[in-house]
Amino acid sequence: MTVVKTVDHPPYQDMLQFLQVLSHERYQAFVLHAPAFEGKTPFARKLCAATPGGVYLDLLQTVVNQPELAHHLDVMDVPATRDFVLSYAHQTQARLLIVDELDFLVHTWSADLVPFKRMIEWLHCTHPLTCLGFVLQTRPALEEWQVLTTTGHSRILRLADLCQL
Numbered sequence: 001m002t003v004v005k006t007v008d009h010p011p012y013q014d015m016l017q018f019l020q021v022l023s024h025e026r027y028q029a030f031v032l033h034a035p036a037f038e039g040k041t042p043f044a045r046k047l048c049a050a051t052p053g054g055v056y057l058d059l060l061q062t063v064v065n066q067p068e069l070a071h072h073l074d075v076m077d078v079p080a081t082r083d084f085v086l087s088y089a090h091q092t093q094a095r096l097l098i099v100d101e102l103d104f105l106v107h108t109w110s111a112d113l114v115p116f117k118r119m120i121e122w123l124h125c126t127h128p129l130t131c132l133g134f135v136l137q138t139r140p141a142l143e144e145w146q147v148l149t150t151t152g153h154s155r156i157l158r159l160a161d162l163c164q165l
Contacts, residue, residue, distance in 0.1 A: 013163045015047055018153070019096060022131050025149050029123040029132040032098075033142050034159035040135050043159060044098045047133075053095025057088060060101035076105055078115040082123060089130045097125075100135040113141045120155065121147050 022028050034040050048054030059081075063069045069076075069084075076084075081102070089097045109116060125132060136142065138158070147155045 013161065015157075015162050016050065018157070019051060019131055021149060021151065021153070022155070023129070027122060027124050027155075028130065029120045029134070030155040030157060031120055031134050031136060031142060031145075031147075032157050032159060032162075033136045033138045035138050038159055040137075040159055041100055043162075044100050044133070044135050048096060048098050051096045053093070055089075055092045055094035055097050057085075057097060057099045058101045059099055060104050063104075076108075078109060078119050081105060082119050085132065086123075086125055089125050089132065094130050096131045096133065098133040098135060102134060103137050106136060106139075111141070113139065117141070117145055117147065120145075 018030075022030065032040065032044065045056050048056040063073065063076075072080075085097065085099055088094075106113065106116070120134070123132060142156055145156050149155060
């Protein structure tokens, strides 16, 4: 039986407010998740459009369009994904980078997603200072994670808990 620690703070309903708080944190990665076909991609695109310096990255389309990435798909583990995302954030000078459509990779990682969770817990991008969001389909492991800001708010966000932009 898994015991999940509860948090006294309610989830942020205003995503722009959440990003403002997250921008002052050392570790600025977060996960936005929802079941399939629940509007994650339109929400992510609107969030980038509403955020100065917001950049949307469709990782699947990027891999498909870049043969050098597609040929190395079998070694695109969590560290390789992290390095690619940080490089992309640096190249685009993103203040907010939303990485969408990475579910095609996640199923090749461990079922409990522990390496991905560690990346979310410790990832930060300092040049420029960038909030990094990862958009995924809801998985049981995500529902159990407790990855918090220094103020005790979760960095694992369910789309259904957020106000629409």
